[in-house]
Amino acid sequence: MRYGxxxxxxxxxxxxxxxxxxxxxxxxxxxxxxALLDRIDRLEKRVAxxxxxxxxxxxxxxxxxxxxxxxxxxxxxxxxxxxxIPVPAGPHAHSxxxxxxxxxxxxxxxxxxxxxATDQHNTHSGFSEGQFVxxxxxxxxxxxxxxxxLSLTARPDAGxxxxxxxxxxxxxxxxxxxxxxxxYFKVSFGRYHTPINWWNMTYHHGEWLQTTISxxxxxxxxxxxxxxxxxxxxxxxAVPADGMNLNYNFGIGxxxxxxxxxxxxxxxxxxxxxxxxxxxxxxxxxxxxxxGGAVYRDLITPIAGQPYxxxxxxAHLVWQKGNPELIAEVSNVTHExxxxxxxxNSQAWYVQAGYRxxxxxxxxxxxxxxxxxxxxxxxxxxxTIPSLAGSTVGLRYDISRFVALKFEYRNIRRxxxxxxxxxxxxxxxxx
Amino acid sequence: MVRRTQVxxxxxxxVLLALSLVFSLxxxxxxxxxxxxxxxxxxxxxxSFNEVRRIFLGERQFWSSRLRIALLLxxxxxxxxxxxxxAVYEMSEAQFRQYWIGKVFRAEAASAxxxxxxxxxxxxxxxxxPGSIAAVETTRIPKGLKxxxxxxxxxxEAGYRLR
Numbered sequence: 001m002r003y004g005x006x007x008x009x010x011x012x013x014x015x016x017x018x019x020x021x022x023x024x025x026x027x028x029x030x031x032x033x034x035a036l037l038d039r040i041d042r043l044e045k046r047v048a049x050x051x052x053x054x055x056x057x058x059x060x061x062x063x064x065x066x067x068x069x070x071x072x073x074x075x076x077x078x079x080x081x082x083x084x085i086p087v088p089a090g091p092h093a094h095s096x097x098x099x100x101x102x103x104x105x106x107x108x109x110x111x112x113x114x115x116x117a118t119d120q121h122n123t124h125s126g127f128s129e130g131q132f133v134x135x136x137x138x139x140x141x142x143x144x145x146x147x148x149x150l151s152l153t154a155r156p157d158a159g160x161x162x163x164x165x166x167x168x169x170x171x172x173x174x175x176x177x178x179x180x181x182x183x184y185f186k187v188s189f190g191r192y193h194t195p196i197n198w199w200n201m202t203y204h205h206g207e208w209l210q211t212t213i214s215x216x217x218x219x220x221x222x223x224x225x226x227x228x229x230x231x232x233x234x235x236x237x238a239v240p241a242d243g244m245n246l247n248y249n250f251g252i253g254x255x256x257x258x259x260x261x262x263x264x265x266x267x268x269x270x271x272x273x274x275x276x277x278x279x280x281x282x283x284x285x286x287x288x289x290x291x292g293g294a295v296y297r298d299l300i301t302p303i304a305g306q307p308y309x310x311x312x313x314x315a316h317l318v319w320q321k322g323n324p325e326l327i328a329e330v331s332n333v334t335h336e337x338x339x340x341x342x343x344x345n346s347q348a349w350y351v352q353a354g355y356r357x358x359x360x361x362x363x364x365x366x367x368x369x370x371x372x373x374x375x376x377x378x379x380x381x382x383x384t385i386p387s388l389a390g391s392t393v394g395l396r397y398d399i400s401r402f403v404a405l406k407f408e409y410r411n412i413r414r415x416x417x418x419x420x421x422x423x424x425x426x427x428x429x430x431x
Numbered sequence: 432m433v434r435r436t437q438v439x440x441x442x443x444x445x446v447l448l449a450l451s452l453v454f455s456l457x458x459x460x461x462x463x464x465x466x467x468x469x470x471x472x473x474x475x476x477x478x479s480f481n482e483v484r485r486i487f488l489g490e491r492q493f494w495s496s497r498l499r500i501a502l503l504l505x506x507x508x509x510x511x512x513x514x515x516x517x518a519v520y521e522m523s524e525a526q527f528r529q530y531w532i533g534k535v536f537r538a539e540a541a542s543a544x545x546x547x548x549x550x551x552x553x554x555x556x557x558x559x560x561p562g563s564i565a566a567v568e569t570t571r572i573p574k575g576l577k578x579x580x581x582x583x584x585x586x587x588e589a590g591y592r593l594r
Contacts, residue, residue: 106542108532108535108536135535137538137541137542139541139542142499145541174538176538178538180492180493181496182493182496183491183492201537202533202537203533206532206536209529209532209533209536238490238491240482240485240491243481245485245490282490284481284484284485285481287521288521362523398525401524401525401528430532
């Protein structure tokens, strides 16, 4: 068999030479000859592989031990003499660690440009620049790493002068120094996106990462329903748990400031630390599924009025393999007046579904989201947040691997207000 | 006319040759298997398929407290990368890139898997980097590298899942 195959290959090798002699002046023939030669090269390689296999089959190797070298592997042949192998060069080629000269930060970025037109009174349609986000990571040792996220946001009042001119507002969104002992125990300090909401922890400020243009109202940047940021320390880890792949986190920090949409970057406003516990699972048997929940406890000291104890319970269920994409989250926020009888529960939830169409290179992804926020009148802390019911329908088109175009229509209804509809477009990217 | 006849006959012969190669040897499609290899200091020799997935997804990042896992992969358009994307990640190339950009962005991993453009490069890296693990498709793996069984099976054996 081996000799037969070899003879066939030899005869095939002589064939394109004849073809070439007759058609040397034809570009089409040249192309065909090159294709044939490529095919022959591949077949020769294939013959070599199969001959190696035949030899191995003729004299079966003993069953390899776990972790055996390839000399014992039935499918591949050992290299008779281990030739010196070139080792990739570069400071990060071996271990991903920086060389001894100092840290080597790695920078990535996200950006977006938007267009909006709504029927809301006192608003104008037009273009706007989204956030310009820089993301920095630096592996400081095999166990210590740093992550930073910096955003520049166009605002009508971020400039100088009186009244302030439009400009860009700079903010350190995340700044985290992390020590990793192993998979089970990682401890970090810094400013985080509070890990009590899946969206907040997954997409951060990377608009390109999320399917939609807009975030759910419950985790809007600058919003108040959930504390988006958290300054303090976090302990995290993961255990296989017999295929359940349980992940935990426990954090303690400053919690909300007196302006409840902000966190206590410059210090806590009281002597009561906020704390949180989160637990989620990514079961091996249902690859793509994640579900979990978290609790958060804080003492809110508003600028005016009585302090309130805050309890937040949240849960999420996510199927994120792309087809379909399904995200569902719910949060309940309890505010309890300290030394008083006022107690109120506010809820928010959303469900989002997307489906990447199988045609046109799978570049188009329609989606829909329904969201709902309920704020009772008794909730004095959230008295400025209106209840809401809204639908978002849209289409995402991935122009390239790192650039997306999104088109979105939103319809939002708030109590005692007219319905607001709007059309939005966005190009978002990573660089 | 003569040229076309010769080309056609050559093509037919090539097809016949390919078919004869494929069907003449039982278990022939061995080269389509991806082989999981590791640096010799990696303290495992057999992994479940789910554990392989956890490792290559970056969800498991340590072999032990003293040894971090270093993920290595071949560059796009290589056969073994295609096998890993299909069998382990269940993602397209675009989804794979987005997955790792997001993972690094969430601070869940320090970096995406290192990428190599040839067998020689990736084999050399596995030899040199403590804790490294890679998926390769090659018939010439140097002695000394550890071949990881998956569910107790090696490439070419029935039930091997990385193909």
